[in-house]
Amino acid sequence: MVTTTATSDVISLRGITKAFPGVVANDDVSLDIVPGQVHCLLGENGAGKSTLISILAGMQQPDSGTVSIGGTVVDISSPKVAVDNGIGVVHQHSTLVPAFTVLENLMLGDGGVLLDEKRATRRLEELAGLLGVEIDPHALASDLGLGQQQQVEIAKAMWKGSRLLVLDEPTSMLTPQAIEHLAESIARVKAEGLAVVLITHKLREAYAMGDCVTILRAGRNVGHISTEELATYSEQQAQDAILAAMFGEDIVAVGDEATELAGATEASRETAAIDFASRPVRLELRGASSRGAGRDVDVEDVSLTLREGEILGIAGIDGHGQNALSELVAGQRPASTGTLVFDGDDITRSGVRGRQRLGIRYVTDDRLHEGTVGSMSVAVNLVIKRIGEQPFWRSGRIQPKAVDAEAKRLIDEYGIRTPSPATRAGTLSGGNIQKILLARELTNGARLVVVNKPTYGLDLKTVHLVREILTDFAAQGGSVLLLSTDLDELIELSHRIQVISRGRLVGSVVNDGPGTAEKVGQYMTGAIEGTD
Amino acid sequence: MSEMLSATFITVFIATVIAQAMPLMLAAVGETIGEQAGILNLGIEGVMLIGAYTGFVVTLMTGSFWIGMLAGAIGGVVANAAMLVLNVWLGLNQIVIGLAITLIGEGITSVLYLQNYTSSPASLGAQPRMPIPGLSEIPVIGPALFRQSGIFWLMIVLILVLAFALARTSWGLSTRSAGQKPSSLDAAGGSVMRTRSTAVILSGVLVGLGGAYLALLTTATFSPHLTNGLGFIAIVITMLSRGRILIVMLTSLVYGLAVAMGPALQVIGFTVPADIIKMLPFIIVIVMLIVFARSSVVPPALGAPYTRGAR
Amino acid sequence: VALTACSSGRGGSGDTGGTDDSAGTDVTQFALVAPENESDYGYNQAGIDAANGAAEELGIDVTIVPDAGYDNIETVLNQVADGGAQFIVAHASGYNVGAAAAAAAKNVPILIQDAGEEENVPDLIAAVKPEGQEGGYLAGVAAAMATTSKTVGIVVSADNANWFAMSSGFAEGVYSVDPTIQVLYTSVGPAAYADAAGGKTATEQIIASGADVVFGMGDGATLGYLQAIEASEGVMYIADIGDVTPGLNDTSKLLTSVRWNYEPAYVQAIKDIEAGTFGESTYPVDVENGGMYLQETDALTPEIMTAVEEASTAIADGSITPTIATSADEVAGIIAAKGE
Amino acid sequence: MKTETSSALVQGFVRSVVPVLLALIVSGLIMLAMGASPLDFFAGVWRYGITGSNWQRSLALMSPLLIVAIGIIVAFRGQLWNLGYNGQYLLGAVVASGLGPILYAVMPAFLATIIVFVVAVLAGAVWSLIPAILKARYGTNEIITSLVMSFIAIGVVNLLIKGVFKDPGVTTPQTTVIPEDQLLPYIPGTEIHIGFLIAIALAIVAQIVLSRTSFGLRIDIFGASPKAARHVGLNSTWMVVLLFAISSGLIAFAGSVDILGQFTYQRADWDPRYGDAVMPLVFLARFRPVAAIPFVAFYAVLATGGTLAAQQAGLNVDFLFVIVGLILLFMTITEYIGNRRALGQSYVPAGLRRTVLQPFTRTSERTSA
């Protein structure tokens, strides 16, 4: 028997308001969460979804407003109160301790003096049964794949028996297979009578998994589609309703692209018209292997060719050597064997700055810690890869005017929303930080750009913008090496897709028709076996 | 020369190793608990001195080594209070606070001692022994190992209990998670602040006991700057041992051995320059670090204050 | 002052021409600067006691600056001179260089430690020189007669010239009574002057190796020696320089102490300053002038006393001249030589 | 813009001076509690640290302190916690006191001095290679490696002074005294050696390099995030090695300046531990070399006047440690209050209110069922 404290109590949020310095993250938000239903929460980046969840989880205190369960007002003053009230949360950023085993992670926060491994193992078995998954209790969390980590997180959220399971953007890093798995688990949890809150940026998921939908914009509840309504809507109707609420008047500007924005259609790309064979080769890897320092997966014996104006997609489960491949090309990681040829020259031995000058650029997936220095200004971040170069530096000394002028130019060109070039980059939103990276990397003689998960965690609008920037870049003769875990994105952008698995390229598909997704999927399934 | 290696000599040698290792062991276990919870305390040199001084004064006053040890533990907690309030509660820089504790601890104990005991320095006399019947009769090692004071046994039990608790209890799990990823502990319903507070207090107890052990049992008196850098060595040992208390015990014993070797070699008639003997433990450490290059992995959240929900 | 000396890098260091000012003047105020304080029962205590004694004897003022450490001694000496001291005792051999500079800069006579005649500068610098090997010899005689285990030990807290000399004298004194006695030697650490914990360890090991008489030399480390002595049975202790009886619970454990008395040296130095003859000779602290002697205790039997007195006479008249070791190796050599 | 910078200046001033004042007040109270006279003490510090020619002594003491401070700042800016300063300092000192006399015997003083400085810097830099390489290659925590290397350096220096560099003329283990005409010259009209000017010049140069040049920006990037540094093409191994080498080289340089400017020889077991005193000041100056000058000056006066002042007030010199420690504590507290004020936040952090204070205040009406 699975122990849950599920009751028919409705969880009601009333008038929740929460402000941070300079932002009102939640503005008078009210909604009801009903047991046995999946309640989807949608909205742009920074709309206030995670903040609302943090309040439910006891991680933040609302400035005003109440949460009540079954009519009783509950002061969720700490995560402990949330846990005690049966609110289990899977946060946007992993809360697993990498150095702990699965069991240790699950037992964290348990009461009692001694750790009771036997009881914990039994509870894990119960939950695994409920979720329909298998989890090795003694594996280190850091050794698990992302999909499994998420399963552990869900088990942890339900550990003490819960009435509400909250999932904050659970799907953004998962493979299609893993997303399907997750959907099944959610369905089972729902069937147990628990309430579920699901946050996602993908409308298709909301429609497929959700029973009702609430849309936040700039911290306000701007739309709700009830269970009854959603049941009667077609997928198209639901999307229209959601988009209308999400963007308000902006929807006019977005216009025709609204459906594309939603990622609703089966994406495919018209590539037949372009004959790449005749174009000059920009980048060639011949049997290259990388040699990293950390525990990260390295690439082995990779050979690929990328031509002028081409977008080459690299599909694969996260953590299968994407970082190694990007860093190998960008020059951040040395090659242990093989050669790299760029525009006909051997660049195997040149470093990051040498390649930078040749026009090789890299948009990293770690925009906060690697791509930018949060404590420094937007302006400095925009020229950070050109330190010491004219005209920003003269005889070693910085020229603030030149830096400022360049920053203003890029801020305008890429529409970076920042109070001023002198603002600390760390205070910008994720979407705007991503724009800083793109502006910096694509400007000033870029010929090849490696982009790693360029739209991870971004909202529809920003995703669209980023994709547009990349397509334009390729259309003007730039080459793009696009690494992504999002198959839709790969199919939408790439001319050709190769699949990476355990550091090796295991297959190549030309993106020329509706069948691409299946073919890539086959290669990936081969890769998934044994790991996920 | 070889007649020097008599049974008595070996007995005293072993006892010396233990006497030198114990204060270090206690301090390093204390530092380990702090570091496991995410607090790098560079102040333990000062905490040890305060523990040593309070232990010394109270033993003189009460005539009881037991009460003296207790006072040392309390002194350690008081000394660590700065770390508790300023770092754990207010989230201020650990390195600065640690250095401040070391400086104040060194300064105040030295000044107070010289003010009160300059003209009539006091000694504590021999420690109370608690021979274990039977075992203490074993030749050579018997008197060395089993004629220790009750305090020694209590300390050993304390350390072993902590080793067990850190690995096997939910307190231990919480403590370790506070050093690994405090946000996880918080999300799981634990309290990072309470966990770290407990760790700092417990760390103060142990480091204070280490200082008191040094003054009461190892030296049987106090003198200014008695620790002579032992606190910093405890930090080195803590980082080398990577949070495993049994390894801390072992490395402390190795250090005790190195210290005891100094006079022993000379007594045997082996003249090694004293400077080399003094450098020996450090050379061993650095060679170990070079050979097992990664053996000083520290908890990822070490040094980082935690504020819930901060971005 | 002398800007012209820029070519040589520095201004002339005080004008030595003005020495007449100090010659023949009355000393009404002098000072002693010591690295530690009197709680060491030894070297620092001896200096401080002697300075107070000399002040009383001469009826003049003395300023004691204990705990001056070693870091910035030239500054402290200069400041003490600025404070009006007409004569300064720089009570550590580590002060000698700084003292020379300060004496020249402030034109004040300074008494330095353990230096040879060649260091003397008329009216400015003179050395006081303890003949440690002589006192050590006497202690050795006493130790040899008191030991029943035929093993005696030496513990020193640091590599210090005085202690090397006392150690070599001690070994020779022991062997003069019985060359078959074993002499053990150990040093706590290169600079462990105040390392009480290390001192206790070293002493315990010496005792464990069979020594039943221990000759200990150290400042703060002495506290550690005493703990080890008190914790063991049937072991006698020989102290150095000062009087350790207040530090012992059981004073019967004290065989004797090699006492140093600086007072005659200080009094003589002050008189020489007033006479204008300071800096012409070194002030010995030795057996002959009574500056170095064995402290009387109940443990010193009449036979021992007699033997010590004989040795004292022989040293005073020069028929015995104990060797002065200047390094640990030389001490080891003398111990190994077994008296010949 | 103008008002912004001036208010920043005022703020910096308040944040720096207030802790010092508070520490002095509290240390005065402690003195009273111990039966010593704070007035005597502070008057003594004034008298022996500033009046007469004492200010010159204080300034002379500043030169090694300031150079050590700059060395520490360079490493700390890159978030490299070089705590091996004591050993590095002594290494530089022993180069001057040991190698110096040998060189002065065979070549002009000027040339010999240059060679001493170069060798001292190199000695410091080379000594830092082990911590630097272990850090760069394996991420070994540099706090422990630099500390351990410092202990080893102290032993090596002592062995050198007792061995090859020992002055055969004296019994105590010490190096040969370098004659006056071979030492660093005095600033004309004073008895302050030119090391003081060198230190001030170094502080200004370091300030400009750190805050205005591409190299300074690189250090800051490296300090803020080694990952970002790698991303922009900085070779992190090289960066760690270079920063450690500069830091350690500067600290060793301070040692050689101190010997050639002030001490003229080196005793075995001499260890002034300047770094321990300077490190807090470096935090107080927020890792800015020029801002460190007044703090170092303050400390130099305290140290120069402190020995006799403490003795006259009936205290021990070690009381200086207490004062510096208190300055550190008050510095963190001032910093905290300043930040809270700037953000308009409550002075009691939320977590503290929840865990520690809440149980004592009345429980909220909205407690959970």
Ligand SMILES: Nc1ncnc2c1ncn2[C@@H]1O[C@H](COP(=O)(O)OP(=O)(O)OP(=O)(O)O)[C@@H](O)[C@H]1O
């Ligand atoms: N701890 C905080 N301090 C300051 N501002 C915050 C904090 N947490 C959130 N915010 C701000 O509140 C707003 C809402 O953020 P929140 O994370 O809830 O958005 P979200 O809807 O989850 O966005 P995303 O889709 O990017 O996850 C943003 O402007 C964010 O910058």
Ligand SMILES: Nc1ncnc2c1ncn2[C@@H]1O[C@H](COP(=O)(O)OP(=O)(O)OP(=O)(O)O)[C@@H](O)[C@H]1O
């Ligand atoms: N931690 C923070 N501290 C201070 N200000 C913040 C913080 N996080 C975000 N902000 C500010 O809040 C504002 C809103 O951020 P938010 O994340 O909502 O951006 P956004 O409008 O969603 O943009 P995007 O679509 O690019 O994500 C930003 O202007 C940002 O400067």
Ligand SMILES: [Mg+2]
């Ligand atoms: Mg955002």
Ligand SMILES: [Mg+2]
């Ligand atoms: Mg979010």
